[in-house]
Amino acid sequence: METYRRPLVAEIVARLEQPPERLVAVFGPRQTGKTTAVRQALRSIRRPWRMVAFEPGGADDSSDGASDEPWRAGVGTAPGPTARLASASRDAEWLVEVWERCRQRAWQSRAGYVLVLDEIQALRDWSSVVKALWDADRASGCPLHVVILGSAPLRIQAGLNESLMGRFVSVVSPHWSFPEMADAFGFSLDEYVFYGGYPGAAPLRASHEQWHGYVRGSLIEPNIERDVLAMTRVDKPALLRRLVELGASYSGQIVAYNKLVGQLQEAGNTTTLARYLQLLTNAGLLAGLPKHTERAVSAKASTPKLNVLNTALMSMISGYRFDEARSDRTMWGRLVESTVGAHLINTMSSDGHVRYWRDTHRRSAVEVDFVLQRGPHLLGIEVKSGTAPPQMTGLNEFSNRFNARTLVVGQGDIPLDQFLSAPATEWVDVT
Numbered sequence: 001m002e003t004y005r006r007p008l009v010a011e012i013v014a015r016l017e018q019p020p021e022r023l024v025a026v027f028g029p030r031q032t033g034k035t036t037a038v039r040q041a042l043r044s045i046r047r048p049w050r051m052v053a054f055e056p057g058g059a060d061d062s063s064d065g066a067s068d069e070p071w072r073a074g075v076g077t078a079p080g081p082t083a084r085l086a087s088a089s090r091d092a093e094w095l096v097e098v099w100e101r102c103r104q105r106a107w108q109s110r111a112g113y114v115l116v117l118d119e120i121q122a123l124r125d126w127s128s129v130v131k132a133l134w135d136a137d138r139a140s141g142c143p144l145h146v147v148i149l150g151s152a153p154l155r156i157q158a159g160l161n162e163s164l165m166g167r168f169v170s171v172v173s174p175h176w177s178f179p180e181m182a183d184a185f186g187f188s189l190d191e192y193v194f195y196g197g198y199p200g201a202a203p204l205r206a207s208h209e210q211w212h213g214y215v216r217g218s219l220i221e222p223n224i225e226r227d228v229l230a231m232t233r234v235d236k237p238a239l240l241r242r243l244v245e246l247g248a249s250y251s252g253q254i255v256a257y258n259k260l261v262g263q264l265q266e267a268g269n270t271t272t273l274a275r276y277l278q279l280l281t282n283a284g285l286l287a288g289l290p291k292h293t294e295r296a297v298s299a300k301a302s303t304p305k306l307n308v309l310n311t312a313l314m315s316m317i318s319g320y321r322f323d324e325a326r327s328d329r330t331m332w333g334r335l336v337e338s339t340v341g342a343h344l345i346n347t348m349s350s351d352g353h354v355r356y357w358r359d360t361h362r363r364s365a366v367e368v369d370f371v372l373q374r375g376p377h378l379l380g381i382e383v384k385s386g387t388a389p390p391q392m393t394g395l396n397e398f399s400n401r402f403n404a405r406t407l408v409v410g411q412g413d414i415p416l417d418q419f420l421s422a423p424a425t426e427w428v429d430v431t
Contacts, residue, residue, distance in 0.1 A: 004184035005040055006033065011171050012041035016114060016145055023134060023164065026149040028173030029284025029309070030223050031200050034149045035118055037173060042114060047145070048105065049114035052098055054090050054122040090122075092129045099133045103142055112143035121150040127163035134167060174346045175284065175310045178420040189417045193332075193339045194322050196312030208321050215316045220244070220285070227283045239264060240276045247277070247286040248317040251308045252334040252341065254358065254367075277304065284309050287345050292355040292371040292402075305356040307341035314338055329386065336385040336416065337369060340409055344370055344381075347423035351375070354424065357398055366394040368406075372428035378404040379428045384411040405430070 008026075015024045026034050039061075042049045051061045099115065106113035120126050130148065137144055148168075176197035181187040185202040187195070195205050198219060204211040224244065229237050242264050257270035264273075280286040288304030308314045314335065315325065325331050344354045352374035358367035370381040380398045395406040407427065409419045419427070 004180075006037055006173075006176075006180060008171055008173055009037050009040045009044070012038060012147070013044050015169060015171065016041060016045050016047070016147070020112070020137075020143060020145040023130070023168040024145070024147045024171060025168045026147060026171045026173060029175060030227060031198055031219050032173045032175055032284075033199055034173045038116055038118075038147060038149060042116070045114070047111045047114050048109055049116065050098075050102055050105075051116035051118055053118040055119040092123065092125065095123060095126075095129055096133065103137065103144055106142055106144035109143075112145060114145040114147065116147040116149070119150050120148045131163045131167070134164075175342065177343065177347070178417065190326060191322070192420075193311060193335050194315050194325055196310040196315065196342075198310060198312050201312060205322075212316055215312050220313060220316070223283055223285060228279050232279060234276070234279070236272070239272070240279070243273065243276050244280060244285060244313075245317050247280070247306045248308050248314045250306045251286075251314045252306070252337040254303055254305045254356065256303045281309070285313060287341075289341070289345075289354060289356050289370075292357040292373070307345065308338055309342050309345060311335055311339050311342060333385045336410065337383045340381070340383045340416075340419065341370060343420050344372065344424045347425070348372070349374065349425050352425060352428065357394075359397065366397050368394050368398045371398075372424055374425065374428045377428045377430075378402055379430075380404050380406045381409055381427075382406070382412070383409050385416075386411060
């Protein structure tokens with residue numbers, strides 16, 4: 001993975017080549033290669049840099065021999081490459097000292113300097129500290145670029161929106177797409193459908209036991225513990241954990257909150273489940289798609305369609321092995337549909353929407369797997385993974401009612417691999 005460069009690397013490079021008018025915020029789900037992408041970008045620019053990590057065990061690095069810990073004035077020896085901080089605690093005071101040292105290097109360097117703060121969400125009140133330091137730099141014109149990145153979208157986005165509004169540009173690191181996994185790891189289309197887009201798990205797919213253990217122990221559990229439970233108030237953590245498993249097992253299906261409540265032990269009310277589902281969406285695990293309606297208020301109150309944001313979660317929870325899943329037409333169909341749903345959710349722009357549609361006011365209910373809406377553009381999508389001719393009843397009804405375009409993915413208008421090679425915005429914006 002170190003040699004493969006995702007498109008977001010070029011975006012980070014472009015930001016760092018501009019004057020430091022705004023912070024660069026790189027965020028996204030855990031294990032999507034944010035730190036690797038930033039390192040690749042740093043090695044592509046002509047500015048010296050330093051990266052410091054705030055999580056326990058995180059390694060520091062720099063391009064100019066900077067020490068792992070900054071020198072504290074009045075403590076120890078004079079500043080130099082071997083000087084150490086008296087306290088190993090990485091608190092606000094530590095960040096201020098790191099920042100000040102990088103300021104000095106930025107003034108001394110003709111090219112300026114770049115400071116990268118990795119897993120910044122681990123620092124309490126980080127956004128307030130960064131705001132004060134950044135505003136001071138803008139007032140003095142200091143040529144110091146600052147990049148912040150982290151694996152907890154809940155905390156990162158909250159800090160950006162509360163304290164740093166207008167002071168940053170965002171670079172999102174989403175789950176890996178099929179073309180990326182194919183180019184970097186030689187994934188076939190079927191492997192991507194089953195194993196999903198986690199680059200760290202890709203080399204382990206030859207051993208189901210190792211892959212399964214890695215996804216649960218190194219991806220899912222840390223995601224829940226560090227990126228949800230440690231970052232926001234969750235009164236019933238056992239309920240949230242169970243919702244992850246149940247939601248993954250129901251991925252691709254429309255499930256009423258009342259039904260979920262009936263299957264969860266120690267369940268709260270439907271409002272609690274809706275909030276927990278939103279937390280899991282923000283963490284890059286599980287989404288609940290609303291129903292497409294002509295009234296936005298009705299959509300928010302609708303029964304959700306569950307969809308994992310990375311099919312590795314669904315495959316891991318299912319207990320199926322790769323060959324077993326491919327042999328089970330029902331399971332494979334749900335995996336394919338969930339793959340399409342995850343792709344659409346992960347690649348839709350912030351001004352677009354991904355929903356589903358269903359009409360029960362008929363003798364037999366009709367539905368459309370996914371509905372994309374962006375401005376005046378509306379697209380209904382049906383996913384077909386089998387060999388039987390697709391049934392167009394739902395798509396035809398949707399098209400007639402909403403005057404919308406329609407598309408059949410898989411055994412229809414667009415092959416699955418081709419569909420997964422373009423973001424959601426490209427499909428919905430076609431006129």
